[in-house]
Amino acid sequence: MKSPARRTSYGVKGAPYAHPSPTALERARSAPYFFLIPASLLFLLFFALPIGYAVWLSFRKVRVSGLGLGAGAREEVWAGLENYTGALSDSELLGGALRVLGYGCIVVPVMLGLALLFALMLDSEKVRLTPFTRLAIFLPYAIPGVVAALLWGFLYLPDVSPFHFVLDRLGLPQPDLLDGGPLYLALSNIAVWGGTGFNMIVIYTALRAIPAEVYEAARLDGATPLQIALRIKIPMVAPSLVLTFFFSIIATLQVFNEPTTLKPLTNSVSTTWSPLMKVYQDAFGNGDIHAAAAQATLIALATLVLSFGFLRAANRRNKQEAAR
Amino acid sequence: MSSLAPHKAGPAAGAARGPARRRRIALVPTLTLLLGALYCLLPVAWVVVASTKSGSELFSTFTFWPGTGLADNLSDLSAYRDGVYWRWMGNSALYAGLGALLSTCVSAFSGYALAVYRFRGRETLFNVLLAGVLMPPVILAIPQYLLLAKADLTDSYLAVLLPQILSPYGVYLARIYAAAAVPADVVEAGRMDGAGEWRIFSRVALPMMAPGLVTVFLFQFVAIWNNFLLPYIMLSDDEKFPITLGLYTLLEQGANTPALYTLVITGAFLAVFPLVALFLVIQRFWSLDLLSGAVKS
Structure with a gap:
């Protein structure tokens, strides 16, 4: 939406008799953000953070030194694109x-x-x-x-x-x-x-x-x-x-x-x-959570590319229909 | 709300036509729909019949011939592991009821804010929230599990409840309903009267949005009740299982012991009931059309 941010839908401009008080206006301006706090918080915690974590994991791997026994024998290290090439093949x-x-x-x-x-x-x-x-x-x-x-x-x-x-x-x-x-x-x-x-x-x-x-x-x-x-x-x-x-x-x-x-x-x-x-x-x-994370990221990417490609195509078609 | 009234305004209202013509039945559409209904009811009819069969009757008598073992099956199922089946039912009711209630609140707040106010970043926020629909559930659930494990929250009721509170589709529906049901001048009149934003929302807008919010609640109730993947990943203690996961583990064990088949079938039969009953009751005063975001006809 390109609407100017200051334009409010509650018609401050046109009211002929009483204006809401300035503090009420301030409250009305900040209110939507308060209403959106729960959704944003949940989105960050249960959508954004897990996705970010999965992407992070997909670039890591576990390196096993020696027989893999004892503390410090298994450590998480950077893997680059290794998990991705593994997943694709x-x-x-x-x-x-x-x-x-x-x-x-x-x-x-x-x-x-x-x-x-x-x-x-x-x-x-x-x-x-x-x-x-x-x-x-x-x-x-x-x-x-x-x-x-x-x-x-x-x-x-x-x-x-x-x-x-x-x-x-x-x-x-x-x-x-x-x-x-x-x-x-x-x-x-x-x-x-x-x-x-x-x-x-x-x-x-x-x-x-x-x-x-x-x-x-x-x-x-x-x-x-x-x-x-x-x-x-x-x-x-x-x-x-x-x-x-x-x-x-x-x-x-x-x-x-x-x-x-x-x-x-x-x-x-x-x-x-x-x-x-x-x-x-x-x-x-x-x-093997690292391999799983790489595969998951690839599937999510494929879904996103498919979705946006599809939505764009559908939008373009709609616009053509409307123009006719 | 006009959207709650049964719709009669379709092109087939036929008020202008004579009574003789109106009484004729269109055979092809009616029969096609009846065939469709038959197909959709077939497995349900089967499970109703099969739950009356004893273990031996299940494999020996014709599929749709009722048996004599319903009472035994029910008591066997209730006795199975000290009645864990009813515990699963209770858990499902808790997850779906509480989860849907919280989800409806969050959707109502967000939908109202997105529909009634204009503010910087509104569309971006909406699109980002909606993008959540596109995320395959497994892809979310695995890192959710790993993160909740760090907080020591896996295998708890919260692990199943919390990730399902935010529903992108619920927010989308709530926004549509709020935009259609809450006129801007009503909100403004509230402000003129000196009411605060919260008061306008809770006293004026919320009742107007109620029919839509019932839909959000139902949608999310069904989604949580039917969810299998999240509890499958999060839970290991079967005292906390919802009914879907419980039935699945019962089937898994039953694969090697056909004696458990009757338990699985009776369990499936009882599990079908609550939601079907819910829809049958609610459709008297609620239109299915609301589910697809239709606000007016």
């Missing part, structure tokens, strides 16, 4: 990144596609039972990711699964849902199940903000509901789609809970399945 981390990329390529389009479809259906005319269906589709949002993964995990488990039961009765082969290619689908399904409802609500809210007159003209021109949906509704909710797309990508890159929860049920999910699981494993499983 780590095949497990790269593998995890590729796995998550594949997983994201399923989750994001399917989840947002369903969310958009359901939102359009909710918004269409003469549709029935919407209070029930809307709430039912939203319901998974209220279920913890761990519990969701646990429920689906049991539904995938051959001994318990209804899918296996049905396939068995039909005499069809039963794929192992917790291994190989189907594992991606199984994990993606959990994320799609959990995320569709929330995104649907965001898109639906945007749909309802479209004034009714917009449709009247189209209807007079003889547009079918499908044409209205494709030509008017979807373009008009584009900003919400962009927003949900953005947050879905970020959430996908950070996947941790679901594969971690499925781990006890199958041997195919390794402790380093996703990049964040690998960071956790290095920090607490292998006790």
Whole structure:
């Protein structure tokens, strides 16, 4: 914001009768800073400081002298970019990144596609039972990711699964849902199940903000509901789609809970399945916090670059739209 | 608040149309939505049924056929390690309830300040706070753990509570609600009457922001209740576990002993209840739309 700092929103300039006293004005000027003390303090302590500490750790390493026994045998020294080169050439981390990329390529389009479809259906005319269906589709949002993964995990488990039961009765082969290619689908399904409802609500809210007159003209021109949906509704909710797309990508890159929860049920999910699981494993499983810090910093940087690049692109598009 | 009223103003209000046309049902959208609802309810329905099965029935009877072991399962679960399951539930309620309350206060202060006042550094501060959303939780939680370890605070209730008080999304929502619900002239009128800034905030602005703040509270309650990673990293004493972490450790042990499966399933069934009940109750006087920052229709 480029607004001059002295311009206050409480209209000191225009009040015709009584002005607040000078001390009140002073108080009004400093008040926002007081209101922001708790948030700033928490931000410094629990966001800025940990991030700074992680970056610091990523440039350090432990040097072991002799057999590594006794006091002073292990000391922390400067490591330069060593941890970073190590992380970038780590095949497990790269593998995890590729796995998550594949997983994201399923989750994001399917989840947002369903969310958009359901939102359009909710918004269409003469549709029935919407209070029930809307709430039912939203319901998974209220279920913890761990519990969701646990429920689906049991539904995938051959001994318990209804899918296996049905396939068995039909005499069809039963794929192992917790291994190989189907594992991606199984994990993606959990994320799609959990995320569709929330995104649907965001898109639906945007749909309802479209004034009714917009449709009247189209209807007079003889547009079918499908044409209205494709030509008017979807373009008009584009900003919400962009927003949900953005947050879905970020959430996908950070996947941790679901594969971690499925781990006890199958041997195919390794402790380093996703990049964040690998960071956790290095920090607490292998006790190498310096390597973990370097990987964490790289992932955070990748997220930031992606986010800002994306937001800039979205902004530019918005400006073009507005200029038209 | 107009934003709390059930919305009827959509394009499909259809008031002008004849009653005969209005009674027709659009089949495709209705069926699509019903299929979606079925998909979303399927695992929930399964866990409700499965929690009634005894250990042997779980593997022998058809998935959606109810069993006879609900009472036994419940008492087994309550008896498991002297009722540690209910302790996890209590812990979750504490983390989520207290955490969300504190978070709502912090969001209300910040959102109000960012919406109502103009001051140097306002947008920068807002953007910096928002950037917190982008930080992957693991990346924050590991150094948070290491720093809290230095303060000797890990494996404590505070270790799970404190990092979750500041919610960037909560601040963002509170700012939107404050900007929409608190008119500038009301604040100014308060000043004319000689009220202090705090008094204007607490007596005038806060009630106006209330519907929005309920949303911030709910959002943060759900976020903390569902959080797994932070307690997973911070806690080792299972007396302090929230329900998500407790169920996970139960599943981990159960992986080798299928006898524990029924406990895990019954536990999951009970864990689904509180939040679902919360939403069912609250949606009578609160609109889901508020969750996406919609302030008016």
